[in-house]
Amino acid sequence: MRRTLLAALVMGAVVVPVSAAARPQIPAPPPASVAPVTPSTLHKAYEANRANAAQASRMAADHGDRTRAAADRAMADPTRHFLFFDGRASGRAVEVFGDLAHAKHIAVLVPGSDTTLETYDRFRAGAVALHNRLGPHTAVIAWLGYETPGTVSTTALTTGRAQDAAPHLQQFLRELRGVVGQSAQISLLCHSYGTVVCGSAARGLDVDVDDIAFVGSPGTGADSAAALHTSARVWAARGADDWIANVPHARVDLFGATVGFGTDPVSPAFGAQVFAAGDGGHSDYFTPGSVSLDNLARIVLGDTSEMPRA
Template identity: 45%
Template sequence: MRRFRKILSTAVLTALLVGGTAGGASASSVSAPGGPLPGTAAWLADDSLGRELPDPGTASPADVAAFFGGLTGAQRQRLVEEHPAVVGNLDGAPVELRYEANAPAGDQVLAYDPRGRGLIAQVVGDLENAAHVSVIVPGSDIDVSTFDRTAQRAADLQEEAGDDTAVIAWAGYTTPSGIGLDQATGRLAEAGAERLGRFTDGLDAAGLPDPTLFCHSYGSVVCGLAAADTDAGDIVVMGSPGMRADNVTALDTDARVWAAKSPDDWIGRVPHVDFLGLGHGADPTSPDFGATVLPADDVPEHDAYFTPGTSTLTAFAAIAEGDLR
C-alpha cells in the first residue's frame, strides 16, 4: 500500500508539473476536431471528372498522389478552385496545389483546418526542391493563435541549415491546453501520432525526402507513438517528458534517435513514470534509453532549444543536413 501511494503521488506530481508548461489558466480536456472537413460532402458529390474523387477520410496518401498524377493541369486547377478546403488538407496532393488552396491562410501553408483552436502546417524554404526536409512537432498550448512560436523555430532552423533544407512547422494536432491531465496522459498524443504518420506518408507520396522530426516537449510523446509508422531518418527530441517507450528499441523504428535536455529546463523536475496512464515513461536522455544525447548546457530554458547561437540549434541543423551521424 505504501508503494502504491508513492507511485500515485508521483503520477499526480507528473500531471501538475507537465501542466505547468501552460502558465496560467486551468483547462478541462480538449478535443480534436471531429468529422470530415468542411466541403467534404461537395467534394465527394463532384462527378465532373466522370469518376469518384478520393475520399479524404479513407484514401491513402499514395492513392491521392496517384489520383492527382492522372489529372490534367486544368482538372487540377478546377479542383483547387472548387474545393480548396479539401485539396489544401489532402495528404499526398501536390505541394503547389496545397499552397494555392491554402493561400488565404498564409504563405506556403501546407495544411489548414480552422475548426476549434485550429490546425496548421507551414513551410519555410523550397520544399519541392529540397534535398532535406525537417518537421517541427510542437508541444502544449500551440494552435493557430500561438503558431508564430513554432513558425519562428522553423525559420531559425532553416536559416541555420541552409537553402537545401526545407522546414515544416507542423501544428497539425490538437495540443494540450492550460493546466490539466491532458499533458500527463497520451490521449491527445495518440491522435496526434496518427495524424503525423499520415502527414509524413503524404510527404513520401509527393516524392519528398524522408524527413527529420524535431519534437519538443509533449510533441516528443507524439513522435514516440508515431515512430514506428513514419519513414523519418532521424527523430530528435528535446525537453521531453518521455516518449511512452522504455528505450529506443521499443520505439520500433529504423530512425536515429537523438535527445537533448538543458540542466535549466524545468522538465528535469518531471518524474519519469508511467502509471495508470499518467506520465510518459523513461527519460530519453538517460543512458539506458539508448538515444544519442546532444549537448544542451547553454540552453537557458524549456522553450529555447532553437535559439540562434545555442549548441542545440547548431546540432539540429547538422542533423537536418545529414552531416551529424
C-alpha cells in the same frame, strides 16, 4: 516519490481552471479540399489554404474574435505556404519554409502543449530559425497537425492526445515522402509533449524517416529507443536550465488512468544518442545561435560526425 509527485501533478491539473475549456467555438470553414499533392501541384495547395485562412479570418472577425481573426489573416498572407489549414477549434496548420519540391534535407517540427493558432508564431519562429541555419536545398515544415494539450491540464499528463495525433502524423509523413521521393532525408524534431506524439507515431510507421530527435521530453511513452521499433537514428537532448528535468519520468496507474510517459530519453537506459543542448531552458531549443539549434541542424543535414555529445 515518483508516484506522489505524479499524483500531485494530476490533482493540480484538475483543480486549476483552464480558461480555454470554456471558450466558445470559433466558426471557420472546413479545410480546403486539396488533391494528393505532387511537386507540380504544391502551389495550388498553398493557394487553396491561404484562401481558406482568409475566409476563416473573416468568419472569426464576424464572430467578434479579433485575436483569432488576426492570426488567420496573417496566415493568408501571399508569402505563406501551407500544406494544410483548419481554423476550427484550437486550429491546425502545416507550414512549409523553403523549396519543398527540391529539398534534399527536410525537418518536420512537432510542437508541444499550448500550441494553437493564437500562439503559433512562437512555434513558427523556431522553424524559421532552423531553416535560416540549414541553408540551401533544405525545407522545414512546422507541423501543428493535432490538438495540443494545455500545459495545466490532465491531458498533458497522459498519452491520449498523442495517440489521437499519431495516425495524422503518420499519414502526413507518407504523403510527404510521396512528394519529395526516397532520396530526400527526413528528420522528425519533436519538442516537449510533441515527443510523446512522435513516440506514438514511430511505432507502426510504415515510411522511412532518417532521424528522430527528442528535445525537452517528459518521456516518449516508450521504455527505450528500441521499443520505438524504428529504423531511424534516435537522438535526445535537454538544456541545462530545462524544468522538464524535474518532472518524474515514470508511468503509474492513478485514478483509473495511466499517467506519465516512462523512461527519460536522455538517460542511458533509454538508449538514444544524446547530444549537447547548451544552457537553455524548455523554450530555447530553437533559439538562433544556440548550441541546441546548431546540433539539430547537424542532425537534419546528416553532418553529425563531429557533433558535441552530452
